[in-house]
Amino acid sequence: MNEVLRKKHRALVVLGVNHVLKSGARNGDPDTTIRVESRYPGSTYVVLLDNQGLLHPAVRELVRFHGLSENVPVLCELAGTRLGDAAEGDTGPLSKKADALLYLGSPETLTLAFPPGGSLEPAYLKELDRRSMIEWGELRAGKFLGAAAQ
Structure with missing residues (x-):
């Protein structure tokens, strides 16, 4: 990882949601993303999988607008969007946790x-x-x- 970042290349690290949130670990400690960003600002791009239907209403709007199938995977940017401004429970806006959400389909279609x-x-x-x-x-x-x- 250090080698990749030193060369100014990008890397994708998948460790689990508690290790990659832009807001840190659930216990308040710095997680992998915060540690990497402190040394290499702007080097991470956090994508969370939407397996709970958070995107479903927003995706329906995108599907209608772009004429896509609702079963087509969509990567939804969060910065500056209504979706990004939406609060997830009492933990603040989604855009403070990730850069994007990956939508693979409505929860009832996932196996x-x-x-x-x-x-x-x-x-x-x-x-x-x-x-x-x-x-x-x-x-x-x-x-x-x-x-x-x-």
């Missing part, structure tokens, strides 16, 4: 797909368990990986 059972290596599962205990104090891999965690 959750788990890796096949036995397809994950034991060392990877052990690492997930270790991180789960640090973050939540309990083992959660089995809950979000289903049979793949066996």
Whole structure:
């Protein structure tokens, strides 16, 4: 990562929402984005996946305006838009958390797909368990990986 940024190239880092928000981690600590931005201002572009339907009304407007299919993925910029100004719960405007939201379809059209059972290596599962205990104090891999965690 440091090599890429030193050369003035761009990089995409996908770590999970708590590690990439422009507003920092949920506990208030600096996250990856804040740390990278402090050394390389303007070097990040945070895209969050909209899997809860936040974009659905706005996407319908875009679909009508551009004559697109509602099932076409859309990357929605947040800066200077009504969507970006919209508050997400009590945590402030979306534009303070990310640069864009990726819309893949309405939530009811999305399917959750788990890796096949036995397809994950034991060392990877052990690492997930270790991180789960640090973050939540309990083992959660089995809950979000289903049979793949066996």
